[in-house]
Amino acid sequence: MSKKQAIKVMSTLASYRIMIPVTVFVYSEFAEEWPDLVKSWATTYNIGLRGTHPYPPGNFEKMSPNWIREAVVSAELLLHELGIIPMYYLFDSVEDDKNVIEVLTKRGFRIIRPESNFPPKFKHTLTVDNYYKFRDVERVPKALRVIYEQLKAANGGILSLNTNLPDTFMNLVFLLDYLVENSGSSLTSLDNCIT
Structure with missing residues (x-):
């Protein structure tokens, strides 16, 4: 990091x-x-x-x-x-x-x-055309959509954010509000996720 x-x-x-x-x-x-x-x-x-x-x-x-x-x-x-x-x-x-x-x-x-990674490791790879050519205020909704789609497809799960991506800080600010207030998901520690 x-x-x-x-x-x-x-x-x-x-x-x-x-x-x-x-x-x-x-x-x-x-x-x-x-x-x-x-x-x-x-x-x-x-x-x-x-x-x-x-x-x-x-x-x-x-x-x-x-x-x-x-x-x-x-x-x-x-x-x-x-x-x-x-x-x-x-x-x-x-x-x-x-x-x-x-x-x-x-x-x-x-x-x-993790079921969800940002930046993604599987599909939705971040490219110039779909991510990097946009301003940061336009990249945030794109990042949240990728995270949402990954978690939705897995019916919830572990989200991994890589702090080395410059956008992680900005994405996190909006992601917290989304996850806490709007997603309908409950946030829990890894200890409770893994049995």
């Missing part, structure tokens, strides 16, 4: 008029660089793991099982040193990979695969 973007997003969540149940997924290198920041988030929100650092898409899954295990264990131990016990791992890949899943399950992680 970018520290600047992450702080903007987390400040928006913290200042919202009701408590929003959120799990913040961090790379361990981010936690190592900004330990006080991550520890302050952990007082209010669940902290989950995204791994040690971002790999180029699809490369983590191609590594040998020993490298995968080393990456997961080192990331987990670093958060333990900060007094944070991560229970959830945000699975970045869109494809199942038995080596990654085996390592995560043996370490006791609950693997999170």
Whole structure:
């Protein structure tokens, strides 16, 4: 995550008029660089793991099982040193990979695969024509529509917002009001979502 973007997003969540149940997924290198920041988030929100650092898409899954295990264990131990016990791992890949899943399950992680991602990982990919050529005030409704369609198709579920997308902060402001006031959905923590 970018520290600047992450702080903007987390400040928006913290200042919202009701408590929003959120799990913040961090790379361990981010936690190592900004330990006080991550520890302050952990007082209010669940902290989950995204791994040690971002790999180029699809490369983590191609590594040998020993490298995968080393990456997961080192990331987990670093958060333990900060007094944070991560229970959830945000699975970045869109494809199942038995080596990654085996390592995560043996370490006791609950693997999170969101029903809705922004930016999207499946269809509705953001392109110049359908998203980026528009002004930010025009992109927000487009983003909310994509999120709404993904959640509606899955009949609710877990929503993942990537703080590295510059629009995430602006989208979040409007998304909170939509989810709380208009969607008819109830917001709940991951602990209640997963049985």
